[in-house]
Amino acid sequence: MAAALRGSRYLVGRCCRHVDFALVSTRSMASKTQVGFVGLGNMGNPMAKNLLKHGYPVIATDVFPESCKEVQELGAQIVDNPAEVADKADRIITMLPSSPNVVDVYTGPNGILKKVKKGSLLIDSSTIDPAVSKEMAAAAEKMGAVFMDAPVSGGVGAAGSGKLTFMVGGAEEEFTAAKELLSCMGANVVYCGQVGTGQAAKICNNMLLAIGMIGTSETMNLGIRLGLDPKLLAKILNMSSGRCWSSDTYNPVPGVMEGVPSGNNYQGGFGTQLMAKALQGQCYKRVSMTWASHRTQRPTQRLRCLSAP
Known part of the structure; x- marks a missing residue:
């Protein structure tokens, strides 16, 4: 599935303007009809x-058959490819x-x-270039x-507990139908506007998260090097002005929290490669960064610190 991106991009102003919305929207909101799902990774x-x-x-x-075993055991039907x-x-x-x-x-x-x-109705929850979302919509x-497009925030933990946040772009006429499905997987489903x-x-959220x-x-690394107990330091940060999601919900230091990647040998989390992709491929090249003191270092270099205290 590693096909190269095509050079041409369709830039559509209003998604799906020629689609028969009457046909799409007549699906019963209460029906439990079959739902297709492509991509059974960590999320x-x-x-x-x-x-x-x-x-x-x-x-x-x-693309990896072994990824299908768990959902198959729960009753999902597994097929060979997205076309099926x-x-x-x-x-x-x-x-x-x-x-x-x-x-x-x-x-x-x-x-x-x-x-x-x-x-x-095709809903893509991947984190990708907005131009590609527009191309797929066309x-x-x-x-x-x-x-x-309906990228998510919340990480693997929120995916498991059904508490993801979905940021949805596309035809407003179809948002209700999309929300019906997305609400089964998330606590917040927010309509953002047209496709993309x-x-x-999500790009803005990823930038702030990074x-x-x-x-x-x-x-945390500085505190540990200065002799502070990491759990104590995390406690102080989380009752002070330095508190943030990364400190109180997803602390990167082993032993500080349970149920997060750092407490499980960094397994099952959002990989630094994917974050670097989000920053470099979408944000870093498109947004004029204001953090001038960091411009001499690329995001991929600084992100290495996420894998070690």
């Missing part, structure tokens, strides 16, 4: 499980690592758009389907 796996818990039959696939998912379900959620993966899953030889049904529109605005909100995590990591 996609618990998200698909939550759909199953809410009574939705799930048809799923992943589209052949069996008219509501599909994708959760993939990068823009090239999304392009391949939707438009590749065995992609969703090869067998997508007219009126299908390609879906040609097939009579609706594409929405969900990704824009700054907070880098700062928390450096602060």
Whole structure:
């Protein structure tokens, strides 16, 4: 699924303007019809499980067959590729690592758009370039389907507990139908505007998260080197003005918190490579950074501190 990004990008002003919304929106909101799911990694796996818990039959696939075992044991039907998912379900959620993966899953030889049904609702929860979301929306529109971008915040823990935040971009007429599914996996589902605005909100959130995590990591490292107990330091930070999500919910130092990657040998979290992708590929090249004192170091260099106290 590592297809190279195509050079051309479709820039659509209003997504899916030629799609028959009457056809799409007549699906019953209360129905527990089949839902397709593509991408069963650290985030996609618990998200698909939550759909199953809410009574939705799930048809799923992943490039790594071993990733499908858990959801299959819970009752999901596993198929060989995204096209087969589209052949069996008219509501599909994708959760993939990068823009090239999304392009391949939707438009590749065995992609969703090869067998997508007219009126299908396609929701991409990957964190990717907003321009790619617009490109996929244009390609879906040609097939009579609706594409929405719905990236998430909250991490693996929130994915497991069904408390993710979804930032949704796309046709407002379809937001209610999208929210029905996304609410099974998240506590907050926010409509942001046209296609690509969900990704824009996620980029901004990732930028702030990266700054907070880098700062928390450096602060904890400094305190430990000065002889402070990390648990005590974390307690002080979290009752003081330095408190942030990275310090009180996702502390990066082993032994400070349970149920987070640092408490599990850094397994199951949001990898620094993915954060670097988000910052470099989307944010770093597009946004004029104001933190001038950091311009001599690239985000990928500073992010190394996340993996060590």
